[in-house]
Amino acid sequence: MIGNIIMSRNLFALLTAVAVVTSTPAFAKDDAPSAPAGSAAVVAKSGQVIRDVNGRRIGVVDTVRGDKVFIITATKMVSVPTSTLSLGSGGLQTSLKSSDVH
Incomplete structure (x- = not known):
C-alpha cells in the first residue's frame, strides 16, 4: 500500500512537470511581440x-x-x-x- 502511494505521488509529480514544461513555450510565444506578416525586423544604425x-x-x-x-x-x-x-x-x-x- 505504501508503495502504491509513493508511486502515485511520483506519477503526479512527473505529470505536473510535463504539463509545465510543455505549456511554457506556448505561453512565451503568445507574449512575444510580433512583426506584421511578411515584414522583417528593421535594424536602425547610428547616422541613419x-x-x-x-x-x-x-x-x-x-x-x-x-x-x-x-x-x-x-x-x-x-x-x-x-x-x-x-x-x-x-x-x-x-x-x-x-x-x-x-
Whole structure:
C-alpha cells in the first residue's frame, strides 16, 4: 500500500512537470511581440535619417538602446520605439507623426 502511494505521488509529480514544461513555450510565444506578416525586423544604425509617417525628416539616429532609437532632431534628442520603424521609400521611417515624437 505504501508503495502504491509513493508511486502515485511520483506519477503526479512527473505529470505536473510535463504539463509545465510543455505549456511554457506556448505561453512565451503568445507574449512575444510580433512583426506584421511578411515584414522583417528593421535594424536602425547610428547616422541613419528617420522620417515620419508623412515622409518628413525627423532627425538622425544617434544610438539604439533596447527597444528605443534615440534621434537627434534640430533642437533636442528624442526617442522612438523600434516597433514603429519600417523601411520606406526614403529609408528608415516611423509610423508616428513628427508632432508625436518628443
